[in-house]
Amino acid sequence: xxxxxxxxxxxxxxxxxxxxxxxxxxxxxxxxxxxxxxxxxxxxxxxxxxxxxxxxxxxxxxxxxxxxxxxxxxxxxxxxxxxxxxxxxxxxxxxxxxxxxxxxxxxxxxxxxxxxxxxxxxxxxxxxxxxxxxxxxxxxxxxxxxxxxxxxxxxxxxxxxxxxxxxxxxxxxxxxxxxxxxxxxxxxxxxxxxxxxxxxxxxxxxxxxxxxxxxxxxxxxxxxxxxxxxxxxxxxxxxxxxxxxxxxxxxxxxxxxxxxxxxxxxxxxxxxxxxxxxxxxxxxxxxxxxxxxxxxxxxxxxxxxxxxxxxxxxxxxxxxxxxxxxxxxxxxxxxxxxxxxxxxxxxxxxxxxxxxxxxxxxxxxxxxxxxxxxxxxxxxxxxxxxxxxxxxxxxxxxxxxxxxxxxxxxxxxxxxxxxxxxx
Numbered sequence: 125x126x127x128x129x130x131x132x133x134x135x136x137x138x139x140x141x142x143x144x145x146x147x148x149x150x151x152x153x154x155x156x157x158x159x160x161x162x163x164x165x166x167x168x169x170x171x172x173x174x175x176x177x178x179x180x181x182x183x184x185x186x187x188x189x190x191x192x193x194x195x196x197x198x199x200x201x202x203x204x205x206x207x208x209x210x211x212x213x214x215x216x217x218x219x220x221x222x223x224x225x226x227x228x229x230x231x232x233x234x235x236x237x238x239x240x241x242x243x244x245x246x247x248x249x250x251x252x253x254x255x256x257x258x259x260x261x262x263x264x265x266x267x268x269x270x271x272x273x274x275x276x277x278x279x280x281x282x283x284x285x286x287x288x289x290x291x292x293x294x295x296x297x298x299x300x301x302x303x304x305x306x307x308x309x310x311x312x313x314x315x316x317x318x319x320x321x322x323x324x325x326x327x328x329x330x331x332x333x334x335x336x337x338x339x340x341x342x343x344x345x346x347x348x349x350x351x352x353x354x355x356x357x358x359x360x361x362x363x364x365x366x367x368x369x370x371x372x373x374x375x376x377x378x379x380x381x382x383x384x385x386x387x388x389x390x391x392x393x394x395x396x397x398x399x400x401x402x403x404x405x406x407x408x409x410x411x412x413x414x415x416x417x418x419x420x421x422x423x424x425x426x427x428x429x430x431x432x433x434x435x436x437x438x439x440x441x442x443x444x445x446x447x448x449x450x451x452x453x454x455x456x457x458x459x460x461x462x463x464x465x466x467x468x469x470x471x472x473x474x475x476x477x478x479x480x481x482x483x484x485x486x487x488x489x490x491x492x493x494x495x496x497x498x499x500x501x502x503x504x505x506x507x508x509x510x511x512x513x514x515x516x517x518x519x520x521x522x523x524x525x526x527x528x529x530x531x532x533x534x535x536x537x538x539x540x541x542x543x544x545x546x547x
Contacts, residue, residue, distance in 0.1 A: 131184055132165040133158065137191035141240045142201035145219050149198050150231035150402060161190045161198045163228035168218050169206060197235070210246035212372040212413050220405055231402040237409050239416070244461055247416040248379060252386045253465030254458075254490055257420055260361055260386065261297055261334045266521050267480075267489050269513055270298035270338075271506075272472070272496035277304060281311050285319040287506055291499060292327035292335045294510025298492065299324075300338035303366050303392035307343075313351055321358050338388045342366040345374045349381055356383050364388040367414055368397075379418040388470070389419035408453050414467070415457060421468040421492060422457065425450040426475060426483070454487055470494055476501075476543035477516035477526070477536060484520050493517070503538050512539035 151160035166172070169188035186206055192199035208214045220234050250256070258264060271291045273284055288299040299320070307313035317339050324335045341351040341363045348370065352363050367375050367389045379387065397404040407425070414422055450471075457467040469491050471483055476498030483493060495513055502509030512535040519529035519536070530537035 131187040132162045132169075132171065132190060134189040134191055135193070137189050137201060139189075139191065139201035141204050141242055143204065143207070143215070143219065143240065143243060144238045145200050145202070145234060146236040147198045147200065148196050148231075148233040148235050148402070149229055150196060152228050152230050155228055157193060157196060157198065158190075160228045161193060161200070163226060164198070164223050164232065165190050165200050167226060168200070168221065168223050169202060204240055204242045207243065210376075212376060212417060215243075216372065216413070220409075224403070233401070233403055234405045234409055236406065237412055239412070241462060244416065244464060247464065248418050249416065249461070249464035250387075250418050250420045250467055251379075251382075251384060252420045254468040256465070257386055257468050261336065263297065263334070265489065267484055267517055268297045268468075268492045269295060269510075269517060270300060270470070270472075270492050270494040271296050271499045271510065271513075272300055272302050272494065273305075274302075274496045274500040276302035276496075277308070279311060281315050281319055284311055284316060285323045287500065288320050288337065289323035289327055290505070290507040291510045292324060293330065294499075294507040295514030296499070296510045297334070298336050298338055298362075298388075298494070300364050300388065300494075301340035302496070303340065303342075303390045305340055307351075313339075313341075314354065317351075317355055317358055317360065321360055325359075336360075336362045338362045338364040340364045340366070340390075341378075342370050345370075345377050348374060348378060352378060352381070352383055352385060356385055360385070362386045362388055364390055365419075366390045366392045367419065368393040368410070372413060372417060375414070375419070376417050386420040387418065389414050389422040391423045407449055408456055411453050411456060411467075415461070415464065419467060421470050423472055424453045424457070424469040426471045426473050426479070451486060454491070458490070468492060472496075474498070477513045477539045478544045480513070480516040481520045481526060484517075489521075498539075498543060501542070502535070503542055504535065508535045509539065511535040 149157055149160050151157055165188040170183050170186050186203055189201045190198060191201055224232055273287050291299050320337050324337050327335045337360060339355055341348050342365050355363055363385050365375060365387055369392055394407060394410055398407045411422060454469040457469055471491055472494035475495045480493055499509035499513055500506045502512060515533045515536040516526055519526055526540060530540055
């Protein structure tokens with residue numbers, strides 16, 4: 125492949141007003157990392173596979189620049205002028221587009237990304253963020269507790285709403301739909317929203333606590349907007365969106381509608397891009413774009429539980445969690461991004477009350493702890509399961525071991541007896 129090295133390779137360059145991407149590049153057979161890196165830079169900016177007669181000298185300033193190579197880790201700087209203001213699909217089509225299918229790379233992974241202030245200014249970010257969610261819920265100093273209705277599919281609307289009510293009465297702050305509940309015949313959206321929000325209001329009156337329903341509005345973009353508007357009209361304050369399957373363009377449209385609803389972001393399908401450590405996109409990058417657009421809470425994983433990335437022994441050295449992508453993503457969501465508010469991380473996926481001390485110790489109190497089966501699988505039912513989870517938070521915040529606290533709290537004791545055997 126013919127190209128001018130001085131355009132795309134500039135080792136030692138100091139980026140200013142550039143998007144910077146960290147790639148892990150495994151070159152194709154017969155190519156060096158340098159050659160593969162130059163191919164990535166040209167394909168994702170101003171170049172193509174051969175010299176063309178339409179090139180102009182003024183384009184040189186727009187060329188992406190490979191400025192650091194350490195083993196297989198390559199940093200590439202992209203001038204901000206390459207991108208349209210406030211357009212996430214445009215950015216991703218460049219830095220994470222055709223390059224993953226190039227013959228010049230055997231494997232390619234976008235490990236991290238950073239944005240200059242000029243790019244950040246083009247986005248609105250969260251309406252509420254961490255502090256705003258706490259203000260809505262009137263919860264100041266403890267982790268927030270959520271559950272997912274289980275079974276995730278199949279329940280009729282009345283049973284869905286009943287399960288939500290029992291969870292709120294037991295002590296949950298949030299109840300949410302699962303990622304694949306939309307508006308199926310057995311549980312249509314309009315009736316589900318109305319009935320479940322009624323139960324939320326009833327639970328608020330009975331407990332004196334704020335209760336929130338995170339209903340899944342994911343659909344074709346116009347329909348998604350209609351559903352979100354209905355939530356607002358019925359008095360809801362939160363919505364949930366499957367941000368990967370809905371797409372970042374759909375998410376931007378929803379955020380820019382400015383409905384003043386907190387957006388809870390589910391990351392269903394992310395592992396198609398994030399799970400392979402050699403190829404794809406790391407979760408922290410997807411989290412960055414979700415925050416730029418403006419989600420208020422985002423699933424970040426657990427470090428334990430049922431999903432990939434779990435730590436099998438929750439008593440492993442504390443240093444291990446510092447290396448874990450869950451902790452790193454949470455820290456990124458709190459990073460100072462000028463006027464862009466921090467996002468509240470959500471731990472979810474195979475959790476039960478026995479996991480809470482570990483998660484709170486390593487992730488802090490600015491977290492939503494979310495259990496599905498870990499609440500609804502309680503031997504005494506969903507209400508008892510929610511009580512057990514709330515008791516686990518109370519014990520941890522008071523510095524009391526769950527074993528000790530469970531001596532005088534039956535629901536927690538039953539939960540520990542059941543779930544810790546399954547770990």
